Each structure stands twice: as C-alpha cells, then as structure tokens.
Amino acid sequence: xxxxISHSEKNLSGELQITGSKSxxxxxxxxxSLFTSLQVKNLSNSDDTQVMKxxxxxxxxxxDIHHAGTAMRFLTAYFAAKEGREVVLTGSPRMQExxxxxxxxxxxxxxxxxxxxxxxxxPPLRIKGKKLTKDEVVVQANISSQYISALMLIAxxxxxxxxxxLDGQITSAPYISMTLEMLQHAGIKGEFxxxxxxxxxxxxxxxxxxxxxxxxSSASYFxxxxxxxxxxxxxxxxxxxxxxxxxxxxxxIYSQLGVETEHENDSIILKKKPCKKPKRITExxxxxxxxxxxxxxxxxxxxxxxxxxxxxxxxIKETDRLVALKNEIEKxxxxxxxxNDSLRLHPAKTLNKDVSVATYxxxxxxxxxAPLALKVPFKVEDAMVVSKSYPDFWEDLESxxxxxxxxx
Ligand SMILES: O=C(O)C1=C[C@@H](OP(=O)(O)O)[C@@H](O)[C@H](O)C1
Ligand SMILES: C=C(OP(=O)(O)O)C(=O)O
Numbered sequence: 001x002x003x004x005i006s007h008s009e010k011n012l013s014g015e016l017q018i019t020g021s022k023s024x025x026x027x028x029x030x031x032x033s034l035f036t037s038l039q040v041k042n043l044s045n046s047d048d049t050q051v052m053k054x055x056x057x058x059x060x061x062x063x064d065i066h067h068a069g070t071a072m073r074f075l076t077a078y079f080a081a082k083e084g085r086e087v088v089l090t091g092s093p094r095m096q097e098x099x100x101x102x103x104x105x106x107x108x109x110x111x112x113x114x115x116x117x118x119x120x121x122x123p124p125l126r127i128k129g130k131k132l133t134k135d136e137v138v139v140q141a142n143i144s145s146q147y148i149s150a151l152m153l154i155a156x157x158x159x160x161x162x163x164x165x166l167d168g169q170i171t172s173a174p175y176i177s178m179t180l181e182m183l184q185h186a187g188i189k190g191e192f193x194x195x196x197x198x199x200x201x202x203x204x205x206x207x208x209x210x211x212x213x214x215x216x217s218s219a220s221y222f223x224x225x226x227x228x229x230x231x232x233x234x235x236x237x238x239x240x241x242x243x244x245x246x247x248x249x250x251x252x253i254y255s256q257l258g259v260e261t262e263h264e265n266d267s268i269i270l271k272k273k274p275c276k277k278p279k280r281i282t283e284x285x286x287x288x289x290x291x292x293x294x295x296x297x298x299x300x301x302x303x304x305x306x307x308x309x310x311x312x313x314x315x316i317k318e319t320d321r322l323v324a325l326k327n328e329i330e331k332x333x334x335x336x337x338x339x340n341d342s343l344r345l346h347p348a349k350t351l352n353k354d355v356s357v358a359t360y361x362x363x364x365x366x367x368x369x370a371p372l373a374l375k376v377p378f379k380v381e382d383a384m385v386v387s388k389s390y391p392d393f394w395e396d397l398e399s400x401x402x403x404x405x406x407x408x
Contacts, residue, residue, distance in 0.1 A: 001384050002356075003394065004405040005370060006377035012226075014400045015235040018219060020212030021245055022389050023175060025049045026070040027153060027182050028210060029056060030078055034157045035202070038186055039209040042238060046389045062088045067095060067318060067361065067388055070146055072123060076103055077150035080112035081157060082129035088117060090124035094361055097122060098316055102140050103147035110134040110162070135160035138167055141195075144313065145172035148197070149179040155199035156188045164197040171313055174246025174287050181244050185210065214238040216247035217364075218390045220294040222270060223250050224371040225400070227257040228301045232272040234400075239268040246288045253283060253295065257302065277304055286310030289317070293368035296325055296345055300334045301372045303347040312341035318388070319360035328369065331355045332376070351376045363388040373402060 025044035032038045033056045043049060048068035055063045055075055063079075065071035072091055079087050090096070101121035104114050113128040135158065139147055148164060155162035170176065176192065183190050186208060189200040219236055226232040239248075241263050251261040251268075258275035261268050281299055285292050285308055292308055299306035314321035322343055326336040332355055333348030351372075356379040359365040363385045370393075372378065383406075386393040394404050 001382070002407045003380050003383040004377065004407060005373040005380060005397070005402060007374050007402045009401055010230040010374070011232065012229050012400055013233040015237070016222065016396050016399070017237045018214045018390070018396075019043070019045045020238075021215040021217075022046045022048050023070060023178060024182065024212045024244065026052045026068075026074060027149065027179060028212065029053055030074050030153045031182070031186055033078070034154070035186065035205040037205050037207040039207070041209060041211040042214065043212060044215065044389075045391055047387045047391070048389060061086065062090060065089070065091045065095070067092045069095075069098060069144075069317070070149075072098070072100065073103055073144070073146035073150045074153055076100060076114070076125060076127065077107060077154045079127040079129055080107045080114060081132050081154045083131050085129040086127065088124050088126050090117070092361070094318060095123055099143065100125065100147075102143055103150055106137050106139040106147065106151060107132075110137050132158055133160065136163045136165070138165045140168055141166040141170040142168045142312075143171065144316070145170070145175040148176050152176070152179045152183065152190070152197060152199055155190075156183065156202040158201060161199050161201040164199075166195045166197070170195075171286060172246070172289060178244040178246070182210075213240050213243055213245065215389070216243060216245040216250060217290045218367075218393075219268075220247065220250050220291045221367045221371060221393070223254040223259055224294050224298040224301075224368070225374065226259045226270040226272040227254055227298050228371050228374045229272055230274050232259075232270065234270045235264075235267050236270070237267045239263075240266070247291050249288050250291060253281070253291075256281060257298065277302055280305035280307060282307045284308075284310040286312075289313050290364065292343070293321060293325055293364045296329065296336075296343060297368045297372055299345055300329055300332060300347055300351075301375050303349075305347060306345040307342070308344075309342045311343060315340070318362035318364070321362065321364070324358075324360045324362060324365055328357050328365065331357070332372070332378075353377070355379070356381055359383070359385045361385060363390065367393055370397060370402075
C-alpha cells in the first residue's frame, strides 16, 4: 500500500503509547521458553516479536522468521541446543542474504549440528538439536552483536554455562550489555570483562514478572518530529531514565537540535521551543546503528549538514541502508556521500516536491522519512513495512495531526 503524507502545523502536542522494545521482547521470549517461571509485561506488538513467538511454539519442520534478524540469530542458537528437535530455519529473501556464518561456526565449535540448505554462510539452516557440553567459544565481534547475544541467551541452559571470548572490535555493544543485564535481572549470574563474557548455568529461576521498557528506536521518529517542529510537546509512556537500550542516546543527540527530554513518572516528555540550529550534526553510531536513518532525515528536514560514522553494519540490515538513504535523500535534492561505514549529508536549499519514497522492505526507511512531511508532502511506497517493528506507526502519526492518505 502506498500512502500520501502531509502536515500543515508547525506546533504539535500529543501523547503516545509505544509498545515494548522488540530487542528486549525477543530476548525474553527465548528466556521464557528456557525458564518457564518468567512472566513478561508490555511485550512488543511488532511482526518480529510475533514471528519469534510463533517459531518458539511451532512443531513444524520448517520455521520461517521472515525479516526478523534477532529471531534468525537467537533461534539458530536456541534450536542448536534443543535436543531431539530438527528444524529448517529460514526467512525472507533478504534474510537469506544476511550473514550468519560466524554464529554457525561458533555453535559448531561447541558441538552443534548445523548445515546450510542453500548458500554457505546464509539461511536457510538445517539444525539438529543436540546437547552442547563444551563451555568455551570464540566469536568475531565486529559484524553483528546478535551472534553474541544468541550465545549468551542459551548459555544458562547449557550444562556448564558458557565463556564467550570476543575477537576484534565490538559492534553494537549496548545490545550485548542489554542481554547481560536481562539475564542478571532474571536471576542468572554472568559477567562481561575485558572481551570475555561468562554466563553461569541455571537449572531453574525464581518466578518473576519483567516489565519491558517501551522501544527507544521507535521513539526516534518522535524526536525527529519534535526537532523539525517550531514547538512541540510529546509525551511517550513507559520509558526509564536508566535504560537497557543503547538508542536512549537519542535524548543527548537531539538536545543539540533543541529537543529536551523530561522524565515524569514512567514517561518521557519531549519538549521543543524555537531555537538556533547548529551548522551540523556529527555522530559515531557504532553503538546505535538503528537511529542513523532517523538522524539523517532530521538533518535533511532542518537543512543542516550531517556527518555520521560507525555505520559498517548498515549494509547487512533489512536493506543496504547506506545506499537506500543516498537514493531517497537525493530525490528531495540533498546530496549524500557514502563510504562503507559513513554518510555525509549536504542538505538541499529547497526540498523537491512530488517525491515518492521507496522503502526497500525496510521499516526504518518508511518511518525515518515520515517526519519530513512537516516540511513537504510526499508519497511512501509499500508503507506497511513499518509493521516489522511498529505496526501502529501511521495511526500514531494521525493522532498527532498528520494527514495520512492510504492509496491502493
Ligand atoms: O540485538 C538486538 O536486538 C539488535 C542488535 C543490532 O544489530 P547488530 O548487532 O547486528 O548491529 C540492531 O541493529 C538490531 O536492530 C537489534
Ligand atoms: C536491524 C534491525 O533489525 P534486525 O537486525 O533484528 O532484523 C532493525 O530493527 O533496525
């Protein structure tokens, strides 16, 4: 479905309830399958969490996780350690291009039986669940932190736990800390020191209900909206001052653009007043790759330069996000230079009209561009891609006065 999106106001206020972090949700679903005493509140309503839930309940041979990277990686480890179960774990055509070799190699080194159904290094995988008894593994850490989180999540269910040595530079590190802190919160002992992670085995865990904080990556689109407005006051519920989610760095990044974050009980209030714009935004996003698209489009809307680094993982996400950003920003008249790990935006003097934004099967392409409608109306192709992480996105924009016309 294509949509046409516009907004005529420059002052916005409203309240939103975004559901739980999809990263935290998908970790907890794995932990809940391993330790049934855990209960979860505020689970994400994203497609990625739905497919994870379904996969964990499935009795079929073929388990299809569509576009969900966390589900692919976490379930590879989960099924490898599930004695007596044999599955073919597969996903969308794009998932079949997203690498998984380093995780498969690491799992094989501790005794897993995994083979490739098509191309070596990529899904689909045939996994014969086995008892994994080795307790040490080495994994390269600069491609995806999801490989490391996957190993950490099954570690407490292994007879001797697991010591994971991380090789090379660590990418998306806050997601590893998130996994560790969630394990600890559930009652599992573990530590992360000097490139070594050690997770102790656990036979059972005390009964506990875990309340998932709402999704900070989804909140990024409202930071962008607030920054682009002259004045705004947006209240988002279920966010904490101390977050497990690395994308909570948004508060600091967007303060440069005049967006202040106030904490009130369990909510955040994003406040924007008219202010002087900086000449440019410069950020290293190695720790928070999922907000790169949001920040680039905010800068395009505000007509300021943007230099983003630490983006080497963007090429292997839902699409090659560096190329997708360049293509779509240039339709509006901005100029973008990309390398393998960086993006530089030279903003447009005036934004082109009648643009149709392609979304490349990538939820974040649709959502990152949406706030630009405060400056110029445009079309978004295949707009329902948002459901991967945020199915209510367009309705939530309508509640803030955006005109969202659904076509076709
Ligand atoms: O562990 C997680 O929940 C995630 C880790 C990150 O991936 P990489 O570690 O592959 O960068 C992030 O981009 C993804 O959206 C979610
Ligand atoms: C990269 C993402 O997700 P995943 O890797 O889990 O598919 C994302 O949500 O931006």
